[in-house]
Amino acid sequence: MAIKISFKVNEAVFLRDPEKSELGRTIIKHSIDLINNLGFEAFTFKKLAIDMGTTEASIYRYFENKHRLLLYIISWYWKYMDFLLDFQLQNLTDPKIKLKTIIKLLTHELPISAGELDYNIKFLNQIVITESSKVYLVKEVTEINKSEVFKPYKELCAKIAAVISANDKKYPYPKSLSSTIIEASHHQQFFSQHLPRLTDVTPKNKNEFACLFIENLVFSVLGK
Amino acid sequence: MAIKISFKVNEAVFLRDPEKSELGRTIIKHSIDLINNLGFEAFTFKKLAIDMGTTEASIYRYFENKHRLLLYIISWYWKYMDFLLDFQLQNLTDPKIKLKTIIKLLTHELPISAGELDYNIKFLNQIVITESSKVYLVKEVTEINKSEVFKPYKELCAKIAAVISANDKKYPYPKSLSSTIIEASHHQQFFSQHLPRLTDVTPKNKNEFACLFIENLVFSVLGK
DNA sequence: TTTAAATAATAGTATTACTATCTTTTTTAT
DNA sequence: ATAAAAAAGATAGTAATACTATTATTTAAA
Numbered sequence: 001m002a003i004k005i006s007f008k009v010n011e012a013v014f015l016r017d018p019e020k021s022e023l024g025r026t027i028i029k030h031s032i033d034l035i036n037n038l039g040f041e042a043f044t045f046k047k048l049a050i051d052m053g054t055t056e057a058s059i060y061r062y063f064e065n066k067h068r069l070l071l072y073i074i075s076w077y078w079k080y081m082d083f084l085l086d087f088q089l090q091n092l093t094d095p096k097i098k099l100k101t102i103i104k105l106l107t108h109e110l111p112i113s114a115g116e117l118d119y120n121i122k123f124l125n126q127i128v129i130t131e132s133s134k135v136y137l138v139k140e141v142t143e144i145n146k147s148e149v150f151k152p153y154k155e156l157c158a159k160i161a162a163v164i165s166a167n168d169k170k171y172p173y174p175k176s177l178s179s180t181i182i183e184a185s186h187h188q189q190f191f192s193q194h195l196p197r198l199t200d201v202t203p204k205n206k207n208e209f210a211c212l213f214i215e216n217l218v219f220s221v222l223g224k
Numbered sequence: 225m226a227i228k229i230s231f232k233v234n235e236a237v238f239l240r241d242p243e244k245s246e247l248g249r250t251i252i253k254h255s256i257d258l259i260n261n262l263g264f265e266a267f268t269f270k271k272l273a274i275d276m277g278t279t280e281a282s283i284y285r286y287f288e289n290k291h292r293l294l295l296y297i298i299s300w301y302w303k304y305m306d307f308l309l310d311f312q313l314q315n316l317t318d319p320k321i322k323l324k325t326i327i328k329l330l331t332h333e334l335p336i337s338a339g340e341l342d343y344n345i346k347f348l349n350q351i352v353i354t355e356s357s358k359v360y361l362v363k364e365v366t367e368i369n370k371s372e373v374f375k376p377y378k379e380l381c382a383k384i385a386a387v388i389s390a391n392d393k394k395y396p397y398p399k400s401l402s403s404t405i406i407e408a409s410h411h412q413q414f415f416s417q418h419l420p421r422l423t424d425v426t427p428k429n430k431n432e433f434a435c436l437f438i439e440n441l442v443f444s445v446l447g448k
Numbered sequence: 449t450t451t452a453a454a455t456a457a458t459a460g461t462a463t464t465a466c467t468a469t470c471t472t473t474t475t476t477a478t
Numbered sequence: 479a480t481a482a483a484a485a486a487g488a489t490a491g492t493a494a495t496a497c498t499a500t501t502a503t504t505t506a507a508a
Contacts, residue, residue, distance in 0.1 A: 016485090023486070039363030044464065058486060060466070130361050137354050139263030141418045154421050172424065176437045179415060179422040180408045187407050188400055194365045197378050198403040200396065213400045220445040240454090247455075268495065282455060284497075 007079035012147035013072045016062045026052050027062055028076075029118055031069055036123035040070060040131045071135045071149060076119075077128050078152035084110060085159060095166035099218060102160055106185040107211040129186045157182065168222040177221060181214050188213055231303035236371035237296045240286045250276050251286055252300075253342055255293055260347035264294060264355045295359045295373060300343075301352050302376035308334060309383060319390035323442060326384055330409040331435040353410045381406065392446040401445060405438050412437055 006019050018024030030052040035043045043066060049056045063069040084105060092098050109125050136150065144150070160182070161174035171177070188210040192201040201209045230243050242248030254276040259267045267290060273280045287293040308329060316322050333349050360374065368374070384406070385398035395401070412434040416425040425433045 021485080041362060045466085046464070055487060055489085056466080057468090057488085061485080065465075133357055133361065136419065137357065137414070138265060145419060150419060154419070157422050173437045173440065174424065175421070176412055176415075176423045177441070179411065180404075180441070183407065183411050184404045187403065190361070191400075191403060195360065195369060195374060195378070197399070198381050199400045200398065213397045216397065217401070217404075217441075217445055220447075221441055223444075245454080269497085270495070279456060279458085280497085281457085281499090285454080289496075 007076055007083065009072055009075045009079065010147070010149045010151060013068055013075060013149050014063055015060075018062050018072070023054065023058065024062055025118060026054075027059055027069075028073065029120075032073060032119050032123050032127065035070070035073070035127055035131065036120075040066070040127075040134060067135070067138070070131060071144075073124070074128060074132050074135050075149065075152045077124055077132075078156050080110065081105065082152065082156050082159065085156070089163075095163060096219075098163045099167055099222075100215065102163060103181065103185075103211060103214050103218065106182060107189065107214060129190050132186065133183070164218075164222065171222055177218070181218060184217075185210055185214055231300055231307065233296055233299045233303065234371070234373045234375060237292055237299060237373050238287055239284075242286050242296070247278065247282065248286055249342060250278075251283055251293075252297065253344075256297060256343050256347050256351065259294070259297070259351050259355065260344075264290070264351075264358060291359070291362070294355060295368075297348070298352060298356050298359050299373065299376045301348055301356075302380050304334065305329065306376065306380050306383065309380070313387075319387060320443075322387050323391055323446075324439065326387060327405065327409075327435060327438050327442065330406060331413065331438060353414050356410065357407070388442075388446065395446055401442070405442060408441075409434055409438055 008019075011017070016024065018028050027048070030048055031043075034048055034051055038047070045056045045059045045066060049059055063072065085102060088101050088105065089098050092101065110121050112121055136144075138144070157175060157178045161178040164171060164174040164177055188199055191198040192206070192209050199209065200213070205212060232243075235241070240248065242252050251272070254272060255267075258272055258275055262271070269280050269283045269290060273283055287296065309326060312325050312329065313322050316325065334345050336345055360368075362368070381399060381402045385402040388395060388398040388401055412423055415422040416430070416433050423433070424437070429436060
């Protein structure tokens with residue numbers, strides 16, 4: 001019995017819930033493929049419509065614009081990450097091992113654990129690395145933030161911050177360290193792929209590099 | 225005798241050097257104001273042309289597109305930062321004080337030291353915080369990187385990495401730590417301004433927050 | 449002072465980012 | 479089973495964006 005995993009993304013993100021119809025799910029599936037292929041800037045609703053054999057108008061019934069669609073995808077990812085985190089931490093008690101598990105999760109491709117997934121996780125991962133900061137690095141951030149659509153990110157950040165605090169009760173910046181390791185995980189992965197001189201990757205540690213760097217960083221800060 | 229500061233940005237970034245004509249300098253000056261006002265997404269050459277009383281065609285003679293213009297501004301900023309860094313570190317010998325000076329520079333508005341500046345540094349600073357990652361977080365990064373236009377960023381990163389290594393010869397990730405503190409400086413400033421729950425800012429430490437966090441981070445990692 | 453280079457003025461094109469309308473199909477409620 | 483409602487498809491249209499091209503005018507350099 002394969003369980004289909006789905007997460008409720010804040011209603012303010014979409015006009016019609018894409019999880020609730022075949023067309024909606026197709027939009028998300030094809031968007032992930034297409035954004036990964038073209039990059040977010042070159043991605044348009046027109047191209048998406050052609051790609052999936054429907055019309056622009058149909059897509060506009062689900063999302064106000066492509067920024068909202070990206071926000072949906074990224075939010076979905078954070079919810080999935082949050083779920084995986086709960087799942088993987090459930091039987092762990094040692095806060096150090098908990099934190100190591102979190103760092104591993106942040107710096108590796110997401111595992112497709114428990115249930116079947118509609119989306120291409122490899123692509124989703126790349127999109128998060130390259131495009132996720134574009135959802136908040138916009139002029140309208142304050143306006144968008146009012147509708148609570150950044151909640152999944154904030155909740156994940158708070159959850160990781162709690163584990164950080166459990167490792168070192170006196171550490172004064174758990175939330176900032178949390179958001180920093182989330183962002184740095186992406187950046188170091190991106191840099192090691194495309195601008196390696198901004199990192200210390202070597203051909204040897206290529207795959208483990210981001211993980212090793214972040215682990216070293218975190219456990220230095222938290223005093224082992 | 226006021227010295228006008230100027231930096232040579234890689235020729236591949238522009239079609240015609242904006243530093244070498246009045247129109248060119250006006251383009252940069254007005255771009256900084258307009259990008260800061262509208263955000264990069266809403267900023268267009270048309271709006272810029274109207275704002276400065278010229279035509280779109282004139283601007284296209286200087287820059288291929290708005291992404292290149294942003295790249296120019298950001299590159300200029302890194303060059304200016306590099307210059308300030310040399311300037312401020314010149315009489316320092318203690319590597320710890322050097323690193324503290326660097327962190328202060330990264331987390332505060334740039335000082336307008338030595339010479340007169342054409343550009344609005346306050347705005348430039350905000351643009352770097354909000355828009356700088358958009359110059360490399362694009363599909364064409366590898367292609368763009370070939371023309372060496374990211375050099376100013378890489379050089380600054382290397383310079384900071386050298387100071388990091390001077391603080392701790394055995395630390396294995398100087399370049400990654402360097403790029404991480406550059407990026408985290410921006411992110412933590414952005415978050416503390418717009419999404420404070422991702423940080424540990426308080427009304428009290430508001431202005432010093434990013435600096436305090438990064439200092440604590442760096443000197444924990446480098447073992448005091 | 450001639451020539452070249454830069455700018456201004458204007459026009460035009462393909463694409464993007466939508467909105468509107470009407471018809472057909474599918475779903476749901478009775 | 480059927481009527482009503484909702485969703486999707488088909489088509490059209492508009493304003494703005496992201497350019498390119500052409501010619502005339504001004505400015506700077508040889």
